Amino acid sequence: METNSTLLYYKDLEEKLAEKNIEQKVYELIEKTIIELGYELYDVEYIKEGKEYHLCIYIDKKDSIDINDCEKVNNQIEPILDEADLIKEQYFLEVSSSGLEKKLRKLEHYKKQIGNKIEVKLFAKIENKKVIEGILKIVEENSITVEENNQEIKISLDQIASSKTIYEWND
Numbered sequence: 580m581e582t583n584s585t586l587l588y589y590k591d592l593e594e595k596l597a598e599k600n601i602e603q604k605v606y607e608l609i610e611k612t613i614i615e616l617g618y619e620l621y622d623v624e625y626i627k628e629g630k631e632y633h634l635c636i637y638i639d640k641k642d643s644i645d646i647n648d649c650e651k652v653n654n655q656i657e658p659i660l661d662e663a664d665l666i667k668e669q670y671f672l673e674v675s676s677s678g679l680e681k682k683l684r685k686l687e688h689y690k691k692q693i694g695n696k697i698e699v700k701l702f703a704k705i706e707n708k709k710v711i712e713g714i715l716k717i718v719e720e721n722s723i724t725v726e727e728n729n730q731e732i733k734i735s736l737d738q739i740a741s742s743k744t745i746y747e748w749n750d
Contacts, residue, residue, distance in 0.1 A: 601625045604665050605634065609656045613638060616652060621677035622684060625666070632670035634660075637677040644676035679746040686736075689718040696745040699725060701738050706730075712745065 602623045613620040613636075621637040638644060638652055653674040660672065683689055683697065692715050699711045711734065713727030724733045 601634075601665060604663075605636075605660065608663055608665070609636070609659060612655055612659060613652060616655060618644075618648065618652060622682065622688070625670075632666070632668050634666065634670050634672050636672070636674045637682075638674065639677045649674040649676070679744075681744045683742040683744065686718065686720070689715065689723055689742075692744055693718060696747065697725065697742055698745055699723075699734060699742040700740045701734070702740050703738065705734060705738065706732055 602625050605625070606620065606623045609623075610620045617640065619639045621639045622635075623637070624633075624635040626633050626635065636652065636656065638648065640648070653672065656674070657672060660666075681688065681692075683692065695715055696713065697715045701709050701711070703709070705711070711725050711727055711732055713725040713732075715723060716726050716731060717724035717733075721737075722733055722735050723739075724731050726732075
């Protein structure tokens, strides 16, 4: 017999999978339009904060992204999303830059950052640490290797809670 905590676990897992499915469908739906506008679709996140849902579209380009870029993309993709009606809940659409310190969620995100400094937060300790900060050296199908203090640490992707690039501020 399943306990309430087991049922809640499966319900949470089901919701997370549904959110990932929505993210992928939205990505595929709007990517071409965003490219045609002269931008890169960096990522899509569909998240619940409190009782509210947010569909976050992260864009990038060679030059910096400003509010006009976000508005331009928003105005083009909003009707596409409305017509597709992929999301049944009411949500807030947010279009923004991928940022100076970019979240790393996909294999291609990691591949673009080889040779750069990143921060990796782990679910469980590796080398007695839950946070590893160093140069991304190797990206493989299921793992990355980060050099921290002249030591290479191989990290399985399923061990990563979150990761991001680290922007080096010049004084």
